[in-house]
Amino acid sequence: MYQVKLYNKISKVGLNDLDPAKYTCSEDFEDYDAVLVRSAKLHDVQFPKNLKCIARAGAGVNNIPLDRCAQEGIVVFNTPGANSNAVKELVVCALMLASRKIVQGANWVKSLKGTPDIGPAAEKGKSTYAGPEIAGKKLGVIGLGAIGVKVANAAVGLDMEVWGYDPYLSVDGALALSRSVKHVTELDQIFANCDYITIHVPLNAETKNTICEESIAKMKDGVRIINLARGELVDTQAMAKALESGKVAAYVSDFASDEILAQENAITLPHLGASTPESEDNCAKMAVKEISDYLETGTIRNSVNFPNLKVPYEGGYRVCMIHKNIPNMIASITAAVKCNIENMGNRSKGDYAYTIVDLAEQPTEANLDALRAIDGMISVRAL
Structure with a gap:
């Protein structure tokens, strides 16, 4: 069961897309696998070791410590286009x-409250707001x-x-x-x-x-x-x-x-750009899809701190690895798994890279420990 921490009110239209047999959501979790957030500032939050991803229901990610998340192997998503x-x-x-001085004119008419013959008085002053x-x-x-x-x-x-x-x-x-x-x-x-x-x-x-x-x-x-x-x-x-x-x-x-x-x-204005029920629903649905895809299949889509990568998944033994973007990493990975690799994907972004391998047989804890011991490896997750 995956635990999802909610740092803000997230639209139920999005949360309802999470399978209740696989996910529980709460604002009160101390240990959790994923975060859904809107505007809450997370820079001073100490994340649990189990945290795997954060999805921001919106485009801007200034409220999230991206560099620290990358160093800790926490994938950060946003929702471009949803709002x-x-x-x-x-x-x-x-x-x-900006053109018609609509706000200024409306405020001026409001100030005329109680003026005799207010209709003609308002009409007479309209040229000021052309x-x-x-x-x-x-x-x-x-x-x-x-x-x-x-x-x-x-x-x-x-x-x-x-x-x-x-x-x-x-x-x-x-x-x-x-x-x-x-x-x-x-x-x-x-x-x-x-x-x-x-x-x-x-x-x-x-x-x-x-x-x-x-x-x-x-x-x-x-x-x-x-x-x-x-x-x-x-x-x-x-x-x-x-x-x-x-x-x-x-x-x-x-x-x-x-x-x-x-x-x-x-x-x-207040920061109203995304303040519509439709936008909040769209952002929540996209954010939920991003974390569920990542947790269940390893797919990264719309990440701001790691490369995007999708490898077709039909079940079986998949290992997802976040690591530094350094030479000979793929050779080190293939040597450590010690079993046949049926499918593989790798992408890099700046100092970091992401690799998915599908194996013919279930990796042992010794296999996974060998992967974790590779120089430059940040996180290893078996699905």
Whole structure:
């Protein structure tokens, strides 16, 4: 029986996919095989030795200690694309909010409560909140992953001229992208040409402060910027300065900061991108599928710290090994198992690698101990 620790409320639609004959779920486990988590911070958590995998029901994994998990042989999954439609819809909303001063106008009308002839009074003041239409304007989409592609395609449907930038555009992303989207190879092309810019990239050392004083200086005067991805992708001090000067006409984000909240032409939302019941259900179902596939067959799909690997499994004697990506490891493995290997798969990712072997006969504890003793071996699991 596998024990799954829940660090947040996880949609029952997903949890119901776990076979109750094989899995039990609880927030109270001290020892457990897998973790399902959303936003809980796990950096200070001491994981039990039995922990084999963590699935984040969402895309970002900043709340998980990836390096420590890799060192301990704990596979970390995320759920790319499961919340992409929800985020896309919020970005479309943000385009309108950035253009038409809808929030400001609504707040002003609310302030008129008790005013005599409130209807005409509200109508008279509407010109203060006028704004441009988005049709015919250029939208720059930075990052063409699952979310960025959907945003780009939706904007094409809204009659925008869409420019997309992603140096790591996948084959699947390219196939899903509308042929009307202009794919550019230099980020400066987005900055120099686009009336609206929305960013959809993961946060890392390379992408932090993608929107900064230097990049804003390259943009059109009156540009409108949307960030519903990660707060640190935008230098908030530089953004506040640009909003004050009018260089940036509007900024919509769902990451609060004192600098941005002080700006009249900034709209800050709670982090609402994936806050839909459909998105939560989709993320939970994908996360559950990831941990059950890994625990039952050794398949790794959508891991952020280990290579993805699937070897067809028809039952029998399977051994799954996480190890350092170093020379002669495969030779050491085949020498240690001491029985016929019927099927095998191996993939590497950076400093780490993952190997699956299917054996003709059940490995003995001595076989498994010999594998564990190989220099660079991190974990050995027999199914």
